[in-house]
Amino acid sequence: MRPSVLVIYASRHRSTEGVANRIASRIGEHGITVTVSEASSVPELDRIDAVVLGSPVYDQRWLPEAEELARTHVDDLAGLPVRLFSVGTFGDDKPLIGPLMKREPKGIENLCAALQAREYRVFAGVIDRHQWPYLSRLFFHTLGGRLGDNRDWGQIDAWADEIAGALTASGPRGLAVQSSGGVSSSPCSRA
Ligand SMILES: Cc1cc2nc3c(=O)[nH]c(=O)nc-3n(C[C@H](O)[C@H](O)[C@H](O)COP(=O)(O)O)c2cc1C
Numbered sequence: 001m002r003p004s005v006l007v008i009y010a011s012r013h014r015s016t017e018g019v020a021n022r023i024a025s026r027i028g029e030h031g032i033t034v035t036v037s038e039a040s041s042v043p044e045l046d047r048i049d050a051v052v053l054g055s056p057v058y059d060q061r062w063l064p065e066a067e068e069l070a071r072t073h074v075d076d077l078a079g080l081p082v083r084l085f086s087v088g089t090f091g092d093d094k095p096l097i098g099p100l101m102k103r104e105p106k107g108i109e110n111l112c113a114a115l116q117a118r119e120y121r122v123f124a125g126v127i128d129r130h131q132w133p134y135l136s137r138l139f140f141h142t143l144g145g146r147l148g149d150n151r152d153w154g155q156i157d158a159w160a161d162e163i164a165g166a167l168t169a170s171g172p173r174g175l176a177v178q179s180s181g182g183v184s185s186s187p188c189s190r191a
Pocket of ligand 1: 010012013014016017057058088089090124126128131132133
């Protein structure tokens with residue numbers, strides 16, 4: 001039987017939704033059944049073989065609905081191979097703004113541990129100047145922040161292909177744990 005993957009996301013301004021949809025359609029290209037769901041309305045998990053769960057980072061946290069979903073379904077999710085991703089300004093590599101923006105979302109280590117996540121990835125998101133209050137924008141600009149759509153579709157596709165490859169090679173529940181590329185020995189602390 002085809003494995004079935006559920007991609008769950010939270011999103012305020014749709015860039016994470018775009019990442020989730022891209023991951024889903026790419027996994028689907030491998031002949032895997034994929035459902036996409038917002039974190040606030042997740043379907044039953046009983047026929048799901050693997051989960052990908054992602055949230056954007058706002059003020060150094062995942063969105064509340066993603067955290068809430070993880071808390072509410074912790075037992076169900078921990079029984080499945082779960083992969084997590086964050087979307088944020090992590091792509092910024094300018095000397096001043098870069099380190100400030102590369103802070104991991106608070107609580108991600110605990111979340112990863114609670115869900116026994118197989119893997120955690122971080123993707124650069126979209127910085128739309130209209131979404132930032134004036135003072136934040138000024139600060140961001142002054143430090144050399146980079147506005148615009150920084151999503152790296154090649155990187156996102158590559159991860160989706162790895163997930164699909166692991167699912168089809170090992171069977172849905174017996175997935176290999178880690179893959180390379182910015183992932184250290186603890187799935188939630190990046191190299
Ligand atoms: C008010 C505001 C606060 C933000 N705070 C952070 C942050 O603390 N860390 C980070 O990496 N990105 C931060 N971002 C960037 C967002 O994570 C990024 O824009 C993301 O693509 C938004 O995803 P969404 O379109 O799915 O809501 C912030 C963006 C805004 C508008």
